[in-house]
Amino acid sequence: MTIDLFEGWNGVLRVLVVGTLAYAGLVLVLRVTGKRTLSKMNAFDLVVTVALGSALASTMLSTGTPLAEGLAGMALLVLLQFGVTWASVRSERVQRLVKAQPAILVHRGRWQDGAMKRERLTREEVLAALRGQGHAALSETVSVVIETDGSLSVLSGQPSGDQPSSLANVAGAGEDR
Template sequence: MLFDGWQGIWRTALVGVLAYLALIIILRVSGKRTLSKMNAFDLIVTVALGSTLATILLSADVALAEGLTALAVLVLLQFVIATLSVRSKMVSKLVKSEPALLVYQGRLLSDALHRERVVAEEVLAAVRSEGIADLAAVAAVVLETDGTFTVVAQNEQPAHSTLRNVKGYPPQHES
């Protein structure tokens, strides 16, 4: 069926505008954390929000109030989990992965690459994107909790205080 009448189209348009505006308000009230770079937990919530919004728009069986309640519940749960993860290391470890050290002092850490399922080419591309042509000029490459790479360049006075919470730092000697 290509066209089932104007009633469905008007409902979708009206509910779409209202649900979209409500989602923007809910996300703004919940804070910047909801819209930040995503770890796996945040991605799940984002996909669930998108799926819920699509259901609100396309299913006449779901009233706008029910759909908005579902959106609010998802954002509230994300807010509660994010707040608990800030206050509790145990919750944080359940929800977020730890950053992982992949390169240290210009050396690829093959065990860490394997454990994190990262190929050396991805790391080398991240190093190049920072304008560094030689791996020996790299103090560290960290796989962050959101899946991005952080490249720390070597400098004359090594200070690695930002690496203290990185899994695998300092690295054990690999064979």
Template structure:
């Protein structure tokens, strides 16, 4: 059967409109960080929001008010986790991965590549994408917490302070692949 009743059919666009407005308002109120590039936690929240929205739209046993409460709860949990991760290193380490140094002074760090499941070809592609033709011209390639590659040429390296974590004192030449 295509539909049970006209009321059920009309419920979907009505619920969609209300749920959509609530979702947009909740995401806007939670701040710009909610819309930033995703890490694993952000992806999980996004999938949960999408699943909740679909449930609100298609499950007649879930009221729009219950769905709104679920959407707002998920956004508030994401906001609270982001707030705590900014203030507490332990929370940040649970929620977000740390950046990883994959190439230093033109040399691949093969142990780091294996741990991060990145191939040398992917590093070379990141270097080429930045318009650099030789690995020897690259000071560092970093796999960032959101899965993107940052490529720093020798000309752009400066003091190398962007590669050091202020919470862990060490020199950039220490050879460690964790930042």
């Protein structure tokens, strides 16, 4: 068994040059397409972010991936992300296809067991989110919502009657439980 710790300066030089150029190309593409490209608004965005990292790593470290092909792959991912988000902003059908809807897990101190099962969350995970946001008791919360990106939001306080509710687009929010 051999351990390859160093195969020569050519490989190191290639990683430095190609890595720098690939990184610069990725930054340029991301600046052109805007902040939304690397957001974590939903699972689709996360997949694109992970795929971009994988493409960058492959371009930098694989001698079988030329810089031009790596940059083309990263640009394609970003352009596809841009196209899908552009379409989802303009079409509810596309939006429903690529985005999950937020859902209420706890409402007015009561567990929403059906939503918890659909979202595959345990009470312990929700309680951890409550603690993480400084809430000592379930009764202190108006709602706990699982957002489109999988994060948990804890809402406290009473909504004002003359202001729009932050629960307007959340599954189960219209039902008084």
